[in-house]
Amino acid sequence: MGSLRKGLSRTRQSFFGRIAQALGATDITEDTWDEVEALLIQADVGVPTTMMLVDRLRHLGITRADKLTEALKDELRQLLIEPQPLNLSGRTLSVVLIAGVNGSGKTTSIGKMAYRMRLNNRKVLIAAGDTFRAAAIDQLKLWGERAGVPVIAGQPNSDPGAVVYDAVNAAHSRGVEVLIVDTAGRLHSNFNLMAELVKVRDVLRKVVPDAPHETLLVLDGTTGQNALTQAKKFQEAIDVTGVIVTKLDSSAKGGMVFAIQQELGLPIHYIGIGEDMRDLVFFNPTSFVDSLFENGNEE
Amino acid sequence: MFDSLSDRLQDVFDNLGRKGKLTEEDVATALREVRMALLEADVNLKVAKDFIRRVQERAIGAEVQKSLKPSQQVIKIVHEELIQTLGQPGRLNLGGPSPRVIMLVGLQGSGKTTTAAKLALMLRRDGRRPWMVAGDTYRPAAVDQLVTLAKQLDIPYYEEGTRAAPPDICVRGVQAAKDAGASVVILDTAGRLQIDDQMMSELEAIRDRTQPAEVLLVADAMTGQEAVRIAEGFNERVGLTGLILTKVDGDARGGAAISMREVTGVPIKFMGTGEKIDGFEPFHPDRLASRILGMGDMMTLIERAEQAFDQREAEILQRKMLKNQFTLEDFLKQLQQVKKMGSIGQILNMVPGMGRLRQQINIDDEDAQRQLKKVEAIIYSMTPSERRNPKLLNASRKRRVAAGSGTSVEDINALLKQFREMQRMMKMLGKGQMPKIPGMFR
Numbered sequence: 001m002g003s004l005r006k007g008l009s010r011t012r013q014s015f016f017g018r019i020a021q022a023l024g025a026t027d028i029t030e031d032t033w034d035e036v037e038a039l040l041i042q043a044d045v046g047v048p049t050t051m052m053l054v055d056r057l058r059h060l061g062i063t064r065a066d067k068l069t070e071a072l073k074d075e076l077r078q079l080l081i082e083p084q085p086l087n088l089s090g091r092t093l094s095v096v097l098i099a100g101v102n103g104s105g106k107t108t109s110i111g112k113m114a115y116r117m118r119l120n121n122r123k124v125l126i127a128a129g130d131t132f133r134a135a136a137i138d139q140l141k142l143w144g145e146r147a148g149v150p151v152i153a154g155q156p157n158s159d160p161g162a163v164v165y166d167a168v169n170a171a172h173s174r175g176v177e178v179l180i181v182d183t184a185g186r187l188h189s190n191f192n193l194m195a196e197l198v199k200v201r202d203v204l205r206k207v208v209p210d211a212p213h214e215t216l217l218v219l220d221g222t223t224g225q226n227a228l229t230q231a232k233k234f235q236e237a238i239d240v241t242g243v244i245v246t247k248l249d250s251s252a253k254g255g256m257v258f259a260i261q262q263e264l265g266l267p268i269h270y271i272g273i274g275e276d277m278r279d280l281v282f283f284n285p286t287s288f289v290d291s292l293f294e295n296g297n298e299e
Numbered sequence: 300m301f302d303s304l305s306d307r308l309q310d311v312f313d314n315l316g317r318k319g320k321l322t323e324e325d326v327a328t329a330l331r332e333v334r335m336a337l338l339e340a341d342v343n344l345k346v347a348k349d350f351i352r353r354v355q356e357r358a359i360g361a362e363v364q365k366s367l368k369p370s371q372q373v374i375k376i377v378h379e380e381l382i383q384t385l386g387q388p389g390r391l392n393l394g395g396p397s398p399r400v401i402m403l404v405g406l407q408g409s410g411k412t413t414t415a416a417k418l419a420l421m422l423r424r425d426g427r428r429p430w431m432v433a434g435d436t437y438r439p440a441a442v443d444q445l446v447t448l449a450k451q452l453d454i455p456y457y458e459e460g461t462r463a464a465p466p467d468i469c470v471r472g473v474q475a476a477k478d479a480g481a482s483v484v485i486l487d488t489a490g491r492l493q494i495d496d497q498m499m500s501e502l503e504a505i506r507d508r509t510q511p512a513e514v515l516l517v518a519d520a521m522t523g524q525e526a527v528r529i530a531e532g533f534n535e536r537v538g539l540t541g542l543i544l545t546k547v548d549g550d551a552r553g554g555a556a557i558s559m560r561e562v563t564g565v566p567i568k569f570m571g572t573g574e575k576i577d578g579f580e581p582f583h584p585d586r587l588a589s590r591i592l593g594m595g596d597m598m599t600l601i602e603r604a605e606q607a608f609d610q611r612e613a614e615i616l617q618r619k620m621l622k623n624q625f626t627l628e629d630f631l632k633q634l635q636q637v638k639k640m641g642s643i644g645q646i647l648n649m650v651p652g653m654g655r656l657r658q659q660i661n662i663d664d665e666d667a668q669r670q671l672k673k674v675e676a677i678i679y680s681m682t683p684s685e686r687r688n689p690k691l692l693n694a695s696r697k698r699r700v701a702a703g704s705g706t707s708v709e710d711i712n713a714l715l716k717q718f719r720e721m722q723r724m725m726k727m728l729g730k731g732q733m734p735k736i737p738g739m740f741r
Binding site: 038041042043044046047101102103104105111132133134135136138139141142143146156186187188189190191193220222223224225226227229230247249250251252253255256275 | 409519524546668
């Protein structure tokens with residue numbers, strides 16, 4: 001938990017620390033509500049979710065500002081889904097498909113995820129499905145080396161479907177338990193690239209029964225309202241089952257998480273909180289909300 | 300999901316239904332909607348507040364022009380103020396002794412390496428001699444990425460792998476470029492958080508030792524409220540001279556651009572607009588303003604059309620049409636050109652006022668795309684002589700084409716009917732008559 005605190009300490013200080021200050025032991029006025037609204041908006045929580053939260057809080061009949069913090073915490077926590085463990089056991093080969101827009105942190109997250117799984121004594125293999133971006137394969141191979149997990153790759157600009165196919169074969173013959181499939185970054189608004197992604201998923205479906213068993217969308221934690229659109233479009237295209245939010249060690253607040261869980265019901269499995277191999281941690285709604293509210297003294 | 304601002308304002312004023320001067324009340328009502336639209340477009344809250352204040356001052360008491368509705372008048376003021384806030388597009392400062400150094404900085408994943416290559420290509424097209432220096436020794440394979448792109452574009456580069464310190468690499472890179480007679484050197488640097496003190500010190504060292512003419516912040520157009528802090532952080536530590544907005548080809552409103560521009564005061568210089576290496580354009584404030592307000596982007600549409608349609612081919616086609624020599628082959632060519640402009644949905648989104656219509660008619664992008672594909676497949680399955688003369692298609696040939704294209708004989712009949720209809724219209728056009736145009740898109 002220490003590392004989550006480390007990653008979120010800035011978030012906490014700059015944002016919810018201020019809520020606590022704003023909501024001192026005074027009576028609630030219209031200014032108080034404006035303040036709550038402003039703080040939520042600035043955390044990228046988004047206009048509709050903010051309005052909904054403020055509306056709910058107003059109906060609670062709270063009169064003292066300092067009581068608002070607890071109530072807001074409660075409401076925020078209720079918007080978050082308790083993540084279930086990833087559905088990656090109980091069969092010979094489980095497949096995780098990773099997707100997201102360019103630069104969201106897919107390759108890095110895969111490296112960290114593979115490392116975590118290997119530490120848990122699982123036999124992992126990575127498929128380098130990003131054959132488009134220059135040197136993406138090299139990047140993934142280096143992460144594979146660091147994590148101690150083999151990587152199956154094809155030629156740059158080759159068909160990602162073929163790479164996936166080869167990787168599944170390799171996984172079977174090597175007795176691999178979890179295959180993680182990387183894909184090229186693509187904007188959700190690009191029709192052709194989304195169609196290509198569907199094709200990769202379909203190849204997986206064909207060669208492994210019920211695959212992919214998890215389809216995780218990697219979202220950049222510094223993204224604003226577009227994150228929700230991204231999640232919707234990817235969900236429509238490839239039935240996303242969960243989300244990884246990256247770069248939460250930045251000063252960004254990751255507030256779009258609330259809208260995504262609220263509207264799409266997608267659980268958040270991991271959050272990325274740094275550049276180190278160990279800086280991918282399980283998402284824990286309670287400590288996520290709690291640590292946002294702590295008044296950190298460090299830094 | 301987002302209603303465009305113009306739609307919203309229209310609703311507000313339709314209810315009021317008044318004309319003449321804008322009253323304080325009109326303006327207040329309208330500005331509440333403007334504020335929402337800005338926040339939904341990821342404009343920073345404080346920046347939005349300041350902006351609203353400026354618009355308010357201009358709008359109260361403003362005469363509604365005869366040709367405009369009150370809602371349009373407000374939009375006009377907002378749009379103008381937005382363009383002013385976004386500022387004029389900045390040009391690169393490339394005068395002075397060669398080589399000029401351009402340093403790219405930004406968060407992880409904002410697109411620095413790709414931008415370095417796009418910028419180099421643009422500079423070379425402008426007749427300069429660019430070099431690229433691989434200064435990112437942290438991200439695995441970042442050096443390989445830069446080298447791969449440089450080789451693809453045949454642009455000279457400097458790299459030392461990942462062992463040396465980035466400031467040393469950059470200094471030696473600039474020297475190497477200078478010795479080789481380069482006129483511009485683009486320094487790629489590792490992505491970093493503006494709150495990472497150690498990494499920011501490294502940027503200061505690179506800046507101090509290479510004396511760049513330009514320090515450009517490369518920022519993701521999808522960035523949220525944090526844009527302000529990111530831009531402020533980089534500006535305070537390394538002194539920015541400009542901004543480059545990436546991933547503008549997505550559907551984010553791009554309000555972060557206003558925030559960053561406001562807090563740094565430096566101009567936005569370029570926009571990254573696509574996966575391809577030439578997806579890079581000078582910044583257009585008017586277009587971004589329209590987009591932030593959800594007002595469509597006519598200019599981009601026109602430019603895309605110009606790029607997609609080969610002028611000479613268009614003329615040939617036109618001549619053929621008029622002489623009634625238009626064949627299925629020409630038809631196919633035309634379809635492909637339309638396809639190059641983007642999906643139907645993308646195209647419609649760029650048309651002003653289409654936002655609302657789109658919601659109503661709910662055009663299914665995938666369906667339209669599938670239809671186009673089907674037509675393509677059918678025509679491809681014909682022999683060249685069949686394409687030139689569809690009358691050859693008897694029942695047995697149609698069955699063959701249907702089998703070859705994975706369609707049915709009915710599909711082929713439908714296409715041929717549509718094609719005959721087109722030919723008929725063209726014939727009339729050729730004779731100088733205006734035909735009634737039946738709904739092309741059902």
